[in-house]
Amino acid sequence: MKVMVVGSGGREYAIGLALKKDKNVEEIFFAPGNGATLELGENVEISDFEELAKFAGQRGIDLTVVGPEAPLVEGIVDIFRKYGLKIFGPTQKAALLEGSKIYMKNFLKKYNIPTARYIETSIMEEAAAFIDELTPPIVVKADGLCAGKGVIIAQSKEEAKEAAASMLSGEAFGPAGERVIVEEYLDGYELSIFAVCDGKNYKILPAAQDHKRLLDGDKGPNTGGMGAYAPTPLIDEELYKKIEERIIAPTIEGMAQEGVPYEGVLFAGLMIVGGEPYVLEYNVRFGDPECEVLMPLLKTPASELFYKAATKQLDSLDIEFYDKYAVGVVMASENYPYGKSKPSEIIIDEIVHKELAERAHICFAGVSLIEGKLYATGGRVLVCVGIGDSIKEARDYAYMLTGQVHFAGKKFRTDIAYQALQVNES
The missing domain is CATH 3.40.50.20 (Rossmann fold)
Structure with a gap:
């Protein structure tokens, strides 16, 4: 093939x-x-x-x-x-589920899929009136694609109004912010759920957790993602069942009813509040860096999974995963996510540790080949992925690998999977 x-x-x-x-x-x-x-x-x-x-x-x-x-x-x-x-x-x-946050929220409302209370508008006065009804923090989202940066979590009503005004004026995100969503803040923990779909059938992959903030302890600005791990202990069979019955199944059925059968990857960004799942957003593709930790866990040949989904044959596939854990640590360039960084040559030490060579690998992202040498030329440069029999073991391998990779200005979080390790320790 x-x-x-x-x-x-x-x-x-x-x-x-x-x-x-x-x-x-x-x-x-x-x-x-x-x-x-x-x-x-x-x-x-x-x-x-x-x-x-x-x-x-x-x-x-x-x-x-x-x-x-x-x-x-x-x-x-x-x-x-x-x-x-x-x-x-x-x-x-079908891609409007990600292409328009307003389309997505209205779809959720129509099919009674749990999500945060919200208003969608292009009028600043309406946004401000709804903001006044909410208790901070308050979430303000641009309608269109903003490369993962169109969501502001405002800590005050004034900040929320400023964010809405900046979006609606076109100053913040151009045409993508001409309409906005203002919604209540859900206080819980986030999960990434991926379902591979063929329009009618679907296969749910192991739940992952992403780390959006730039700095340790979930501090600093939002990014495209600084690391991820899978599967997560923050979910059990009961929660998987709630997610499937209340979110995934009604979404696939709803899209079919709309005359827009959903095929490909449905990525549900969820907030779990008191054991109940709520949809924060839908994406219409694999998450990044979640994909980097899910792919090595897939035992079923990847070509088979993708081909059967693309040809409406998912019901004939028994999908299998390795009984392992994967942790991915993003190594980013010096000025990420604020601006571009100077190209920097990437030096990778020879890996002499046999187990590290077998249990860890690099997924390259923002890199270019210049005169036969690999240079860091993007914001998120690469992901160091570790595989283990426990989350701790997988994380240890991932961080050992970060020590083998060098480029000027490299930065990464040192606490990826910390929530999972806290759960395991308790």
């Missing part, structure tokens, strides 16, 4: 790594890929979706897997299907 992965980050590298180990896969393409995906397959510098679909047809690519949200929201799946190509991901209409 020939497979193409659309995207250039750590998520796409992790998918490529899983496909590389897959006996069904003979050739992998990345569009556009990064400086390190060249080790796994061929990079394709075609950004136009029509041209990319023609390339896939000419090269006999059997399946395309879409990593990021932007191509999905822009309709890449619809274009590939027009050419009779198999592609894993939701259609443009």
Whole structure:
């Protein structure tokens, strides 16, 4: 099988790594890929979706897997299907679950799926009136895609009003903020739940937890994610059942009723409050860095999972996972998430520790190949992933690997999976 992965980050590298180990896969393409995906397959510098679909047809690519949200929201799946190509991901209409937070919240309301109380508006006076009804902290969200940065958790009513005004004026996020959602703050802990769907059937993957804040102790600004681990002990069978019955199943059924069957990955960002799950947001693709810790746990061949989802055959698949834990630690560049950093050569020490070599690996993200050398050129540069029989063991391997990686200005959190370790200790 020939497979193409659309995207250039750590998520796409992790998918490529899983496909590389897959006996069904003979050739992998990345569009556009990064400086390190060249080790796994061929990079394709075609950004136009029509041209990319023609390339896939000419090269006999059997399946395309879409990593990021932007191509999905822009309709890449619809274009590939027009050419009779198999592609894993939701259609443009289905991708509105992430492309428009207002569409998503109204969908949740219509199908009685638990979520925070909210208002959606383009009028500042309406936003301000609702803010006055709430007790801080207060959540303000831009409607459109903002690369994971369109959510403000305001600590006062004044800050919430300033955030709403900044979005509605176009100053904060341009057209993405022309309409906003103001919602009550849910106080609990977050979980990332992923369901692979084929429009009717779905398979729920082990629950993961992401660490959004830049600094230890969940301090500092929100980022695209500074680390993740899976599976998490913060969930039990009872909670899995509530999530499936109240959230995943009604979403898949609701989308079908809307005439927009959901295919691809449904990523539910949940808040668990007093043992009850609430939807914070939907994303229409794997999370990053959650994908980097889920892929190594997948025992079922990745190509089989993606292909059966893309061809409406998920009901014939028994999905299996290794009885292990994975922890991923993001190593970011000096100025992340505030601005760009100078390119810096990446030096990786030779790994002489046999177990570390077997139990840990790197997923490369913001890297470029310059004159045969790998440079850190992005915000989140790479993810060090450790695999273990316990979360602590997996975390130890991940952090041992961070000690082998060097580039100027590197930074990372030192407390990834701290909540899980606290649960295990108690």
